[in-house]
Amino acid sequence: MRITVINEAGFCFGVKRATQLAFKTAAHKTGRVFTLGSLIHNPQQVEKLEQAWVEVISCLEQVTDGTLIVRSHGLHPKILKQAKQQGLKIVDATCPFVKKVQRDAANLRKEGYQVVIIGDMDHPEVQSIKGSSGNDLVVLGDKTEIKQLTLSKKLGIVAQTTQSLENFSQIVAQLAKQASEIKIYNTICEATAIRQKATLQLARIVDAMVVVGGRNSANTNRLVKLCRKINKPTYLVETADEIDSKWIEGKKEIGVSAGASTPEWIISQVMQQLKAFN
Ligand code: SF4
Structure with missing residues (x-):
């Protein structure tokens, strides 16, 4: 069985930039470092960030001081204003x-x-x-x-x-x-359009697709929808251990795609698992 992964799989420019900024800020922190909501829509990468002391808070009332990292999706101007009024330091990781x-x-x-x-x-x-x-x-x-x-x-x-x-x-x-x-x-965004196009092209020629990414990731879910729309058996996984060997039984070629917020290390584990079942 052949396993083909799209060239574009993995972090897009904006997510890569936001993640690097968050790790860098946490490494040089002098106080608490946090994001309002998850920095990116990938629970496993968010866990890694939490291990590096980037906290996830759900409202600004939870903090009195520290550094707020603005996520790649940006923030409503009213909330940004409130954060500044509270005296929080701001690291803006909003994607350009x-x-x-x-x-x-x-x-x-x-x-x-x-x-x-x-x-x-x-x-x-x-x-x-x-x-x-x-x-x-x-x-x-x-x-x-x-x-x-x-x-x-x-x-x-x-x-x-x-x-x-x-x-x-x-x-x-x-x-x-x-x-x-x-x-x-x-x-x-071009990153989105390119991933969608490459995923659809691959889905047309393989027997089944595995899409890797957070279940809370809009762009990952959209890739799944696109593949299913052309009636291709498509499986969404967040981690390698979710793969069922039955999915690939009797298949000649499996395609792998991933959302723009899926880290390389998860894609690589998924590829290893698929090869192990081969
Ligand atoms: S997908 Fe979103 S975060 Fe990534 S480069 Fe495009 S706009 Fe930026």
Whole structure:
């Protein structure tokens, strides 16, 4: 049996940068170091960070001093302001591509557009963009949600960086039918688009796919969805010990992909386990 892994598997630029910044800050810390929510959507890597003394807190009331590392998804400006008012030191690990979406949303708002974010309402990145988009902003996860809304005729559109191009295009096409003026920023991150394309290409030629990543990772789940959409047997695993040997029985080729927040060391353990079952 052949095992093929996509070249792009593993940390994207933004996640790598955030993780390195967190380890570096913790190593030089003079007080508590923490993130508001998990730094990245991968429980095993977050555990490693906790071992290096990067705590995860759920609200700012839990701390009185120390260093807050802003996650790659960014933070809502109100929360950032509160952290500064509390006197916390800030290490900003917001991915530059997420910052660009925040800027684009703010500019659209200044230009008088009603801002539409195509993304998942509860995702921290969408929450961070919301702060730049005004009170009449709309978050759309699916084109079916459009008919429930009364929208302005002047729409400015941005996307959560990990959206699928297909979903983005479908929603934009629908909105274009009802708006008289529309300005679109395709802010889907290249790292996401490249992983999705490579995963789909591989899924088309193998017998089954194993996607490695956190179950709480939006981009990992999207890779799984893409593979299943073309009816490919697809298994999501967080760690190597979740792999069932039955999945690969009688298969000629297995494909492996991973989300942008999946560390190399987990992918490598998954590959070793698959080879051991071979
Ligand atoms: S997926 Fe793109 S936008 Fe998101 S953290 Fe990675 S590089 Fe940044």
